[in-house]
Amino acid sequence: MKAIFLCVLWLTTFQVWGEVFPPDDVSAIDKPNDNGSAIILLWKKMDYETAKIFYVTYIATSPSGPFLVQPIQSSIINFKTDLPQSFGFAEDNKNWHALEITDYLLAGGEKKDMIEQNKTYYLRIGVKEGKDGNVVMHPKTFGVTPHGNYFAFNKLNNFLLFIFLTVVIIVFINLAKKNPNLFVRRIAGLEAMDDALGRATEMGRPVLFVHGLKYMHEVPTIAAVNILGRIAKKVAEFDTGLKVANWDPVIQQVSRETVKESYIEAGRPDAYKEENIYFASSEQFSYAAAVEGLMVREKPAANFYFGYFYAESLLLSETGNAAGSIQIAGTDAFTQIPFFITTCDYTLIGEELYAASAYLSREPKLLGSLKGQDLGKLMIIIVLVLGTIFTTFGWEGFSKIFWPM
Amino acid sequence: MEANQSNLKKDSIVIVLFFLALIVVNGILVGTGKLKFGTEGFGIMVAAALTIALYSFLYQDNPIFKMAEHFYVGVATAYLFIVTWYSVILPDVILAWKDVGGTDVWVTISKSLAIIVPTILGLLVYTRLVPRISWVSRITFAAMIGFGAGFAIPNYITSHILKQAKPSMLSLWTAAGPQWGAIVIFVGVITTLVYFFFSVEHKGSIGFIAKVGVWFLMISFGASFGYTVMARVSLLIGRVSFLFGEWIPLIN
Numbered sequence: 001m002k003a004i005f006l007c008v009l010w011l012t013t014f015q016v017w018g019e020v021f022p023p024d025d026v027s028a029i030d031k032p033n034d035n036g037s038a039i040i041l042l043w044k045k046m047d048y049e050t051a052k053i054f055y056v057t058y059i060a061t062s063p064s065g066p067f068l069v070q071p072i073q074s075s076i077i078n079f080k081t082d083l084p085q086s087f088g089f090a091e092d093n094k095n096w097h098a099l100e101i102t103d104y105l106l107a108g109g110e111k112k113d114m115i116e117q118n119k120t121y122y123l124r125i126g127v128k129e130g131k132d133g134n135v136v137m138h139p140k141t142f143g144v145t146p147h148g149n150y151f152a153f154n155k156l157n158n159f160l161l162f163i164f165l166t167v168v169i170i171v172f173i174n175l176a177k178k179n180p181n182l183f184v185r186r187i188a189g190l191e192a193m194d195d196a197l198g199r200a201t202e203m204g205r206p207v208l209f210v211h212g213l214k215y216m217h218e219v220p221t222i223a224a225v226n227i228l229g230r231i232a233k234k235v236a237e238f239d240t241g242l243k244v245a246n247w248d249p250v251i252q253q254v255s256r257e258t259v260k261e262s263y264i265e266a267g268r269p270d271a272y273k274e275e276n277i278y279f280a281s282s283e284q285f286s287y288a289a290a291v292e293g294l295m296v297r298e299k300p301a302a303n304f305y306f307g308y309f310y311a312e313s314l315l316l317s318e319t320g321n322a323a324g325s326i327q328i329a330g331t332d333a334f335t336q337i338p339f340f341i342t343t344c345d346y347t348l349i350g351e352e353l354y355a356a357s358a359y360l361s362r363e364p365k366l367l368g369s370l371k372g373q374d375l376g377k378l379m380i381i382i383v384l385v386l387g388t389i390f391t392t393f394g395w396e397g398f399s400k401i402f403w404p405m
Numbered sequence: 406m407e408a409n410q411s412n413l414k415k416d417s418i419v420i421v422l423f424f425l426a427l428i429v430v431n432g433i434l435v436g437t438g439k440l441k442f443g444t445e446g447f448g449i450m451v452a453a454a455l456t457i458a459l460y461s462f463l464y465q466d467n468p469i470f471k472m473a474e475h476f477y478v479g480v481a482t483a484y485l486f487i488v489t490w491y492s493v494i495l496p497d498v499i500l501a502w503k504d505v506g507g508t509d510v511w512v513t514i515s516k517s518l519a520i521i522v523p524t525i526l527g528l529l530v531y532t533r534l535v536p537r538i539s540w541v542s543r544i545t546f547a548a549m550i551g552f553g554a555g556f557a558i559p560n561y562i563t564s565h566i567l568k569q570a571k572p573s574m575l576s577l578w579t580a581a582g583p584q585w586g587a588i589v590i591f592v593g594v595i596t597t598l599v600y601f602f603f604s605v606e607h608k609g610s611i612g613f614i615a616k617v618g619v620w621f622l623m624i625s626f627g628a629s630f631g632y633t634v635m636a637r638v639s640l641l642i643g644r645v646s647f648l649f650g651e652w653i654p655l656i657n
Contacts, residue, residue, distance in 0.1 A: 217553020283481030338630035387574030399574035404567035
C-alpha cells in the first residue's frame with residue numbers, strides 16, 4: 001500500500017510531468033572571514049537535480065526591487081565543498097549549494113557592480129528545467145548585509161605557523177647573540193666566493209654582481225642585496241672593482257646604499273664609486289644584452305648571480321662562461337637552476353640563497369633566522385610523516401589542519 | 406689613442422658594410438615584389454636587421470651587436486618611461502584626483518591620502534640627487550621592503566608550506582595496493598627537505614638521506630632543463646622562420 005502511494009506521489013511530481021519545485025532551506029549569509037566584499041546564497045541540493053536543472057538568481061538593493069537577473073547556474077556546480085575556507089570540510093557540505101557573489105550584473109547585462117560592505121542586498125532564487133524552461137521562483141526574498149571581519153579564522157593555521165616560526169626564530173637569534181659560533185653546514189659555493197674575489201684582485205679585473213629580475217620588495221631580491229653587501233665588503237677590503245648592473249631604479253638605489261655602507265664598514269669609503277652601480281635596462285632581454293656586452297668588453301674575473309632569474313639566466317651565465325669568468329649563482333627560480341648548474345662553477349640551490357647571507361656574515365639575526373627555519377623544517381617533516389601515516393590509515397583529520405584555506 | 410682610432414675606423418667600416426648589405430638585400434626583395442614597400446615592409450626590414458645584429462654575437466662581440474644592444478637598451482628605457490607615465494603616473498597620481506570628493510568627508514580624506522602618501526614616498530627618492538639630504542630616500546626604501554616582507558610572509562606560508570604540504574600527505578596504500586606515485590612524492594619531499602637542513606653536517610645516515618634528496622633534485626632539474634631547452638629551440642625556430650619566411654621568402 002505504501003509502495004503504491006509513493007509511486008503515485010512520484011508520478012505526480014516533476015519526474016513525469018517535467019515540473020520543478022523551488023529549492024528548500026534557502027538562506028543568504030555574509031561570507032565569513034572576508035573584508036565584506038562577498039555574500040553567499042545557500043540552498044539545499046534537490047533530489048531531482050540533473051545536468052538539465054538550472055538555478056536563476058536575482059539581486060536588488062531594495063526589498064521592492066528592481067531585481068536584476070544574474071547569469072544562470074547549472075545545478076551540478078557551486079557547492080559548499082567548493083568553499084572550504086567558509087564551510088570547512090563537513091561531510092554534509094556536498095548536499096548544499098553555495099553561490100558566492102562578489103559582483104552582480106546591472107540592468108542591460110553588460111556592466112557590473114561590486115558588492116559593497118555594510119550595504120543590504122536582497123536575493124531571490126528560482127529554478128528551471130533546461131536553459132529555456134520557465135522559472136519557478138522561491139516565494140521569499142532573502143536580505144543580507146556584508147560586513148568586514150577583523151580576523152580571518154580560516155587562516156588560523158597560517159597565523160599559528162607564523163607565530164611558531166617567529167617565536168622559534170627570536171629564540172634562536174638570542175641564542176646566536178650569546179653564541180655566534182652556532183653550527184651551519186658548509187655551503188660549497190660560498191666557500192669559493194673568497195677564491196673568486198682573490199682571483200679578481202690578482203687579475204686586476206672587476207667583479208660583476210647581478211641580482212635577478214624581481215622587484216626590491218620581493219624576498220629573493222632582499223636576500224640578493226644582503227649578499228651584495230657581504231661581497232662589497234670583501235671587494236673593498238681586497239681593493240677590487242665592483243660592477244652592479246641593475247634592471248630597476250629602486251634596486252639600483254638600494255644597492256648603492258648597501259655597497260656604500262659596506263665600503264664604509266671596510267674602512268674604504270674613498271674607494272666607493274657610485275657610477276659602478278648603474279642602471280642597465282628595465283626590459284628583460286635588453287638588460288641581458290647590456291650585461292652580456294659588459295661581460296665581453298670588461299671581462300670581469302668573477303660573476304655573481306643572486307636573486308630570481310628568468311630566461312636571461314642562460315644568456316648571462318653562458319656569456320660569462322665564454323668570457324672565462326668564475327661564476328657563482330644562487331637562485332630559488334626552479335626552472336633556471338639547471339641552467340646555472342650547467343654553466344656556473346658553483347650554484348646555490350633554492351633555500352641556500354637565503355642561507356648564504358647568514359653563512360657569510362654570521363650575524364646573530366641572520367644566523368638565528370637560519371637555525372629557526374631549520375627547526376621549522378624539522379616540524380614540517382614531522383607533520384608530513386604523521387599526516388601521511390594517518391591518511392594511509394584512513395584518518396584525514398590531521399592533515400586537514402595543515403591544508404591551505 | 407692610435408689603437409682606439411684604428412678600432413673606431415674598423416667598427417665604422419663594419420657597420421657601413423652591414424648597412425650596405427641590408428640595402429642591397431632589401432632592395433632586391435622590394436624590387437622583386439617579395440617584400441612590400443611601406444610601413445609593414447619597413448618593420449620587417451628593421452626586425453630582420455636587429456635579429457641578425459643580435460645573433461652576430463654568437464661569433465664574437467662586434468660593432469653591429471654593440472649598435473643593436475644600445476638601440477635595444479634605449480628603446481626599452483623609452484618604453485619604460487611611456488608605460489610608467491600611462492599606467493602609473495597619469496591614472497594613479499593625476500587622473501585619480503577626479504574620483505576624490507563627495508559628501509563623505511572621511512572617504513574624501515582616505516582617497517586623498519591614498520594618492521598623496523605614495524606620491525610623497527616616490528618623490529622622496531629624488532632626494533638622492535642632493536647628497537646632503539639623500540638619507541631621506543631611505544624612508545621610501547624602508548617602506549617598500551617592510552611592506553614587501555610583511556605582505557610576503559602570510560602568502561609565503563600559504564604557497565610555500567601549506568599548499569605544498571597538502572598534496573604531500575597522501576595515502577601510501579589503498580585497497581588497490583601500494584600507491585607508487587604517493588610513495589615517490591613522500592620520499593622525494595622528505596629527503597629534499599633534509600638536504601636543505603643547514604644545522605646538521607651531511608654525514609652518516611643524514612648524509613645518505615640528503616644524497617637521495619639531491620638525486621631527486623637533479624632528476625627534476627634535468628626534466629626542467631629538457632623542457633626549457635625545447636622551448637628555447639622553438640624560439641630559435643620562430644626567429645629562423647621569420648628571417649626565411651617573412652623577410653626572405655625561402656620557406657613556405
